[in-house]
Amino acid sequence: xxxxxxxxxxxxxxxxxxxxxxxxxxxxxLRYGYIYGKTYKDVKEKLEPLKKKIALLSxxxxxxxxxxxxxxxxxxxxxxxxxxxxxxASYSYKINRYLMPHLKETPLHEINDVQLKSMIQTWMDEGLxxxxxxxxxxxxxxxxxxxxQLGKIEKNPCVNMILPKTKKKKIRALSKREQxxxxxxxxxxxxxxxxxxxxxxxxxxxxxxxxxxxWENILFDQNLIMVENTYQRLTMPNGQKTxxxxxxxKSVSSLRVIPMSKKIREALIERxxxxxxxxxxxxxxxxxEPRLLTYHFHxxxxxxxxEQVHFHQLRHTFATRCLESGADIPSVSALLGHAxxxxxxxxxxxxxxxxxxxAISSMEKAIG
Numbered sequence: 001x002x003x004x005x006x007x008x009x010x011x012x013x014x015x016x017x018x019x020x021x022x023x024x025x026x027x028x029x030l031r032y033g034y035i036y037g038k039t040y041k042d043v044k045e046k047l048e049p050l051k052k053k054i055a056l057l058s059x060x061x062x063x064x065x066x067x068x069x070x071x072x073x074x075x076x077x078x079x080x081x082x083x084x085x086x087x088x089a090s091y092s093y094k095i096n097r098y099l100m101p102h103l104k105e106t107p108l109h110e111i112n113d114v115q116l117k118s119m120i121q122t123w124m125d126e127g128l129x130x131x132x133x134x135x136x137x138x139x140x141x142x143x144x145x146x147x148x149q150l151g152k153i154e155k156n157p158c159v160n161m162i163l164p165k166t167k168k169k170k171i172r173a174l175s176k177r178e179q180x181x182x183x184x185x186x187x188x189x190x191x192x193x194x195x196x197x198x199x200x201x202x203x204x205x206x207x208x209x210x211x212x213x214x215w216e217n218i219l220f221d222q223n224l225i226m227v228e229n230t231y232q233r234l235t236m237p238n239g240q241k242t243x244x245x246x247x248x249x250k251s252v253s254s255l256r257v258i259p260m261s262k263k264i265r266e267a268l269i270e271r272x273x274x275x276x277x278x279x280x281x282x283x284x285x286x287x288x289e290p291r292l293l294t295y296h297f298h299x300x301x302x303x304x305x306x307e308q309v310h311f312h313q314l315r316h317t318f319a320t321r322c323l324e325s326g327a328d329i330p331s332v333s334a335l336l337g338h339a340x341x342x343x344x345x346x347x348x349x350x351x352x353x354x355x356x357x358x359a360i361s362s363m364e365k366a367i368g
Contacts, residue, residue, distance in 0.1 A: 008043050016040050018047040066152065068103040068111060075143045085245050089234040091139055098123065098136050108147055113157045116140075120163070130166045137163060171347065173313065173320035174201075174306070182304045193288065193296040195271055196281055200314035202264045204322075204336050207290045207311050208232045209254075212246060213280040218260075218268055225258045227337065231287045246287060254337040319348055 007019040018035045035050065037043040072095055080088055102119045103111060116137070123133050141158035148156045174182065179201060186194040196210050205213075205227060212229035219226065227249060234245045249255050260268070271280065281288035297311045315336070322332045333344040 006044070006047075008040060008047065010040070016043040018043040018050075020047060020050050066108050068106050068108060069100065071108055071147055071152065072099070072143055075146055084247055086232060086234055086247060089245075094136050094139055098128075099140060108144075108153050111144070111153075111157055113161060116157055116161060124164065130164050134163055134166070137161065171313070171316045172309075173317040174309065176321075178304070178306055179317055179321075182300060182306065185300045185303050189296075189300060191296055192271060192274065193281060193293055194300060195267055196288075196293045197297050197300055197311075197314060198267060199264060200311065201317050201321075202261050203258045204315045204318035205258070206230070206315060206337075207293055209249065211281060211287050211290050211293060214278050215272060215275060215280060216278065218272075218280070220265065220269070223260045223265060225260055225264075227254065227256050227258060230254075232290065244287075244289065249337070251337075251339060253339045256334060256337050258335055316348075319344070323348055 009017045009019070011017050016037050016039060018037070019032045020035075021030055021032060033050070035043060035046045037046060076088075076091060076095065079091075083091070102115075102122070106115070120133055120137070123136070124130075137158060141156065141161075144153065144156045144158055147153050183198055183201065186197045196207075199205060199210055200207070203225060205225075208230035209227050211231035213225075213227075214229075217226040217228060218224075229246060230249050231244065231246050233242050268280070276282075277285045279285075279287050281293065283289070283292065294311050297314075301309055319332055319336055322335065323329075329341045329344055332348070333341040336344060338344045
């Protein structure tokens with residue numbers, strides 16, 4: 001006999017049976033699923049969560065007509081005013097370049113961890129770096145987390161996703177001899193842009209920060225450089241056009257003050273005598289593009305006969321010289337604009353080998 005409205009029956013064999021809807025047959029008639037138990041209470045306890053789950057799945061199938069493309073197009077518009085232009089451009093490019101080919105027509109509720117693992121493997125086979133894959137999956141996670149919060153999906157499949165481990169790349173700083181050689185060539189160079197090479201090796205500033213540097217950021221009376229802005233080329237959402245963007249630095253930690261060495265102070269004073277606008281490095285009254293500074297760097301690098309060296313290594317060279325001279329990790333981290341001292345330690349631990357050798361030697365002498 002069935003309990004009213006519950007679809008729970010007592011069978012002839014003495015067991016209890018619970019029935020729940022799981023959809024419809026091709027002829028339109030209802031399809032049922034069944035569970036069994038020794039008592040009415042057993043079946044009722046099993047049936048309630050099943051009914052809720054089926055109702056929830058029915059909801060997602062209705063909402064699930066929404067594809068990932070439809071959802072992400074809505075999501076990216078909603079977050080546009082909450083992120084920097086550079087971040088929005090980066091998100092848009094990664095969505096169109098990497099996520100759309102795999103998820104474009106997939107209903108939101110059908111995206112699963114098996115599909116994501118296959119997608120990640122494809123990216124790895126194509127040679128995409130682990131760090132890039134982590135950024136893309138992080139973006140996917142943000143969009144699906146929001147979908148989960150709004151009841152569009154039952155569970156975010158990115159949660160607990162195991163990503164490939166990043167292989168740490170050793171960053172080579174210039175040797176002291178290489179640095180001296182490059183600096184001498186930069187000092188003799190006719191182009192004022194060559195000063196950017198010396199500036200990078202003596203301040204650790206990123207190339208975009210150097211491009212954005214204004215004279216008002218140079219506090220000669222206090223021997224300080226204020227790092228506040230960056231100048232970079234952004235890929236537009238359509239993935240085809242680019243534009244230059246002058247904006248504040250990417251994080252609070254990147255907003256920093258760097259003391260000037262005597263060499264940098266004197267070089268900047270000489271440069272200012274020739275300045276005709278607000279930027280330290282400029283072209284027609286606008287900030288000098290990073291790629292133009294890179295061009296001048298490579299001219300000097302080739303003259304110095306340095307192979308496989310890029311501009312960003314000048315920043316690493318600065319950090320390495322600081323650590324070699326005995327500077328502490330928190331101070332170097334602050335100068336570089338790193339988010340944490342741990343980040344600095346992870347990147348430059350090998351640069352501290354000489355200090356560790358001295359420490360062991362000092363310890364042995366102390367023991368006698």
